[in-house]
Amino acid sequence: MQKIPDMLREHPFFRDLAPADLEFIAGCGENAIYAAGDYLAQENEPADYFFLIRKGRVAVETYRPDRGPICLQTLHDGDVFGWSWLFPPYQWTFDGRAMDQVHAIRLNGKCLREKCEAEPRLGFQLMQRFARIATERLQAARIQLLDVYAQPSPLVGDRQ
Amino acid sequence: MMQDFILQAGDLDLLVQAIRKEGFQVMGPVLRDKAITYDTVASAADLPQGWTDRQEKGCYRLERRDDDAYFGYAVGPHSWKKFLQLPRRQVWKARKDTNDIQVTEITEEPPRMAFLGVRSCELHAIAIQDRVFVDDQHSNENYAQRRSNLFIVAVNCTSAAATCFCTSMNAGPKVTLATDLAMTEVIDGDEHYFLIGSDSYRGSQVLRQLPVTPSGKRHEEAAARGVQNAVRQMEEGPRRFDSSDLKELLYRNYESASWDQVAERCLSCANCTMACPTCFCSTVEDTTDLSGDHAERWERWDSCFTADFSYVTGGPVRADTRSRYRQWMTHKLATWHDQFGSSGCVGCGRCITWCPVGIDLTEEVRNIRELEKPGPEQ
């Protein structure tokens, strides 16, 4: 059985983090396996966790009364899910649903927050990594908004 | 070295007739619509003898000369390109029967044309279009055929319009490119003659039929003085500029504020591209008759100043005047070098004269250069 610090080290999110820091963070983590259809997170529920996806697919979803669940993005091996635990009111904004069997490391948000408070240097390291992921997600969302593959309507596209 | 002869001005019509007799349709300068344009010339009497053109930004006026010079003008709104790259021509016709479409190319018996009075800048312009239509990867057959028969009588410029800047573009005023016949008109006191020489076998065949006499040093010096006069006018004029680094200058300045400034005046009217002797862009029109069984394709001159020109799915790539003027000028002066190995500008000044708002390409170059200079140290 692989140990949590080893699994953290293998995940891209923690790439190149000092071994001592990994040990420190590992104290907040546990192994988690979700079956297809299981929810990792649900909108408005307490956001207690941060997930490192080791294997499997997670759908980031919301729900529309007329359409049912709508997937906004899929996350895959090596991705992370969840930052709602970082800020009050510590509630999920979207659903996170396993699309197939998902192997993840579940890190306790409260525990992580406390470690960051206690060790600001590490807190900064983690915040940098989160900011980078958030930036990438924002960029992706913006590109998605562009609807680049759409059939251009001559009226909409015409800048005359 | 070309042997020069003297043709008396009174015998100029003999030259026109000799060329006509060789089977050429002579095209040359004529007075039309208060301008000197190029059209069919039946005799020397059709030429704009005694007329000149006064040109400035957005301004063209015909004026009487105080002598009887035949070629005492600079350039008019037309260029020779209209005879080589036709402004409008049918490319093919197509017919649809029950199950089959037949496309037939429209071919013509290429006319045997002689251009009378081609200036050095215009020779350069024709050579530039040759590189586009004949010497490139694909050939434009219609152009190539019209061009291959062409008989050229070039005329050296002995005076320049205020809009001329061929010296800056190394395109004149002295004729240096190959022609069939080249001449310089000299009016010296009571004398009025052409110093004329042939540059080709065909040219010499025509020259042989004329009552010419060998030229003397005196004639050659008078002709050279005339050309030198045109050089001096341009060198002392406000439009002289250094063109040696134009490509690099413009490649560095795609985001110059000058493009915004010129866009405030430019009407995107396309006049400069129509008047330009090297602009070669074209578009096509496809039509059918009412039965829907007969279709035609026509090609016509187009301009990079139109909205349709750069249209791709969704809209035009160059949606504003800034980007269109920038395209036109950087193409003419910069990218042309990479495409065809020379500038696309010959310094004829037509784009300056025929711009309805008086945009001056030489001023725009200067403006880009000025704006590029670093500001004063703070």
Place this chain on the structure above:
Amino acid sequence: MIPQMYRIEHRQEEYPGTFTLHLSPEQDDSDAFRPGQFNMLYAFGAGEVPISMSGPESRDGSLVHTIRTQGQVTAALERLRRGDQVGVRGPFGNGWPLEIAAGSDLVIIAGGLGLAPLRPVIYSVLRSGIQTSRVRLFYGARRPAERLFQSELERWMQALELVQSVDHAVDEWQGHIGVITDPLQAAEFDAARTVAFVCGPEIMMRFCIRTLRQAGVPESAIFLSMERNMKCATGHCGHCQWGPNFVCKDGPVFCYGDIRQWFNIRAL
């Protein structure tokens, strides 16, 4: 240069507004083409449009073109059915540099309709026309239903590494939901061995090139296919000028390293 007549042997609707025509020549002397080249397709009386070859190189001169209806001419082409005739001038353009892809880790990145000009490359790879050490296809589309060549994509999954990403999808979709740059960003690249062929909307190519560059893929190993207005395809009409380049004869495929300075000038 007048169009040669071809007859529609087969017409396939890819998804609404996008269709593929299989054409066979009415005469014998049709030219061979290279993947990435294009033809000018003539719809009787309506005009011509530049359309890339989307089919395999063939000995009998047959052609495959995949077309999206977006203007008068493509609308006229869409109305044509099996047995109707289409005029063809071509082939034009330079095509993909398959010789450079040989021996490389080939990364094919296609967006929407951009898969069409790349399909001949895929055919060439699958038939071992070119030997590569690794082939990956990243395909981005709007929805699963708005993907080209859907049944072939299924088959290609067996033969090459296929990563698909769509902007929107419902549950049955097995690929990514998001943007194609996401899986591209997550992919590992042997930067020194990678050769990338990119074709799609210009804006999508911009983001993909940024991702490839971040992964260390050199500019000289990235190739993209450009689209501009075209009337003649022979370098005479002037419409497709893009800086000093004529897209019709210098392209449509360009090495990013050669055209980087033009790629980033707006309204060029």
